Amino acid sequence: MSELTLFLIRFAYLAILWIFVLSAISVIRTDMFGARMPSGATPPRAERRKASKTGKAAKAPARRRGSPTHVAVIEGANAGERADLAHGTILIGRGPDAQIRLDDDYVSTRHARIASAEDQWFVEDLGSTNGTYVGSARINQPTTLSLGSQVRIGKTVLELRK
């Protein structure tokens, strides 16, 4: 086998190796942001179920009798404040973009959020410093909320109300 052929084989192999590495990197690049969902659209998971029925289910759970309509602050400096659940996700924190702004030193800028999935409401801690409590238990994953269950954030207590 001639010297040139061997050189070409070696060169081709190194090229293959780097083509593989670069394609892997490009897959990572396109993976960075996933599939964007237009607001109000259904998540891809819904396609497994009857897609025609979903409508705007992703935004806020359907309003029926007995389902909560707003979150109220019942204890703490901002007692009496409330936010409507009809607009979907509610961000709670000290930051300016929060729907419920709390003047509480123990609350993080973006502390927690309350959001809906299908028919239920969930509270999720957003990596806050002091944690979020449902009842007396600190949560470390999204936790379902029912009517009247109390969420404690810093010195503030919130409740889901009808």
Added chain:
Amino acid sequence: MSQKSAPPHSFLGFVHRRRRGAEMFLLVLALVVGIGAYAAVGLGVEGSVPADLVAYGGWLAVLIIACHVVVRWVAPYADPVLLPVVAALNGLGLAVIHRLDLAYEAAGRTQHEFARQQLIWMTLGVLLFIATLVVLRDHRVLQRFTYTTGLAAIALLLLPMLPGIGRTVNGARIWIHLGPFSFQPGEIAKVLLVIAFAGYLVLHRDALALAGRRVLFIDLPRGRDLGPILVMWLISLAILVFQRDLGSSLLFFGIFLTMLYIATERPGWLVVGGGLFFVGAFLGYQFFSHVQSRVNIWLDPMRYYYDSPGSGQIVESMFGMAWGGLLGRGFGNGSPQRIPYAESDFIIGAIGEELGLTAVMAVIVCYGLIVERGLRAALVCRDGFGKLIAAGLAFVLTLQVFVVVGGVTKLIPLTGLTTPFLSYGGSSLVANWVIIALLLRISDQARRPVPDLSGQGELGDDDSEATQVVKL
């Protein structure tokens, strides 16, 4: 409430796609990398395409496709890059080991079955990978076995000390022999220890981070919080030092420290751990003769070239890498058989000689990708336990690659650890496939858009057009 974890998807504005098509595309490329290397070895060494290329390539393809099908089936949202990168590294490793077999054969040594054995081990690794993914549908189940895994890890580490089955190979008593099989239980123990640490730390992270006294720069936690994990770790470390396996003790020390740091978010631990490492390294240098000789060889390898337990290995590997240069000598034109243990510890040296710096850099970027995907899974993951496991496993691979590649390239003193997926060694290969299965499982859980709420799923859809409730 049976299903508690259901983060709403609308907040982030996007969901992760499945990307199984991208994974398949990358897997085909990975197969080309593996089989192409095997063909290039045949062409370079013997001047013709190896006769068993179809059988070999077919076997490799069956293994990889089986992995892909299982991932599609049980982990559809898993990370698309991890499996192809691992497949490519494993394929490249097999080809280089095959090349070394041929070189040893040409040099007149008898044993030249490494590649075949490695392929058997890879098959076993893939089977365990599939079993892990199929059996373990939710990584949080592992949290129930925190102490069981910790005990199992210690038991596995103790196994080589048993008189009947333990063997001393190259001065380290870390092997067990069962009939025709030999195995390093420490490789499995490291995976179990990561799970045990994660399970313990996720429960006690608050107590570890907040309760305790402040000494110098760090908050020392209370003894009862740190005690169990410290005991677990000290036992494993003592066993390893007793078995004279310093590479693994360094690895366990690093895992412990990093996971403690990730769990408590206290950078002080890194300062303390770094200090402890230097104290340990100094004591090791004082009391262990082989640590001394390793450091001396690292400082001046050429001086010990002709000594009997000297620096021949690292010097030959440096000769090889220098000769290989940027593009390498090409398969068949180098002489990697001059490096003792080129198929295990020094496989990076063999790659550097025959494929050059270009390929070594590609290999290191591949490791970087694996670690990045592992840490990404840890970031995206929603529960603390999964975060800790993913970060811990990613760090296991990081430290292993750093210690081995650093040692071979004379950046740090040489310590015996295997190069993940590349080097010859069944226990390490099998354990690393299980690590990848765990990472895929965690990333699948993390990237799945809405956790299954089947049961309540149908309720909300029917009346989305229902009457408006008067807002109070």
